[in-house]
Amino acid sequence: MRIVSGIQPTGNLHLGNYLGAIRNWVRMQDEWSAKGGECLYFLADLHAISMPHSPAELAANTREMVAALVSCGIDPDKSVLFNQAQVPAHAEMQWLLNGTARMGWLNRMTQWKDKAGKNREGASVALFTYPVLQAADVLLYQATHVPVGEDQKQHLELARDVAQKFNNDFASEDAPVFTLPDPIIPPEAARIMSLRDGSAKMSKSDPSDMSRINLTDDADAIMQKVRKAKTDPEPLPGTMEGLAGRPEANNLVGIYAAMAGISPADVLARFEGQGFGQFKPALGELLVEKLSPMAARYRELREDRAALDAILAKGAEKARALAAPTLARTYDALGLVRG
């Protein structure tokens, strides 16, 4: 069993990343490392250059994201924590898989359509081939499970298609080169939405900081963002059916449930008939209580650059060793002579 997942080091870790993915990373690390399963978590810095970026910010964000992940509970002694740039096998594997991935598959990716928008001609080639690098990230390590939020499901399906086609084209049935990975998507927090718009996902790229809760937000900022979150004038219903057609209310109830570790139905049972004037302060306090210990650890850790670099160097060394056998088999399967 091998768990592999990544996050782009573009700015802050927000509540969507935390509830959709990172919390599961920590859970799986704690459960599986005790049973001998391996967890690899990485910063997708190579993916980050697919959009216009500032090199100085990317370097700073990479270190800050390590600090954030460790603050959330990723333990570099239990998990392999690293950045792609220190493990060249990711970029090599992407090239090897570019021969297998089809243009038509990439053209159908919703993230490509969203991010390139109307300006496809001006988008980078990296943005288009981004999902092939993502396939390389997981196939390189024979990942069995990939914990992600709902928005990454399509990319994971593409990784499975690439693995399957490569195995069909270049390997025998009894000795496939790649394992087909399964996505693990938390049902209760698969898609955390923006606080300003219940139809858009909470995202680092939203220009309004009021749309998301960041790990770095202090208690005042969290309370203010929740207070100003878009809602409707109705009180909270007693059943889940009553949330139909109310995306903002549904999102806040979902966030409360995920943070409290209870079901959305239990949240409604607790708050039935109350308006947002009562519910929002309760949600804000819950968020402050749960996030502030992580935020405090983060503020301390992010100052220690030497420690952060040491974590990445150690993780990269382990990742390079784990990647080597599959990379070698891939070169061989393709008939590439390496002496």
Ligand code: TYM
């Ligand atoms: P990224 O950096 O956008 O997000 C990191 C993780 O957070 C999840 N997530 C969310 N979950 C629920 N609600 C939200 N609003 C929300 N926003 C983000 C994402 O689903 C993701 O799990 N392409 C990936 C990084 C990547 C990767 C990989 C992931 C590169 N290679 C290999 C898995 C395996 C990305 O940009 O995630």
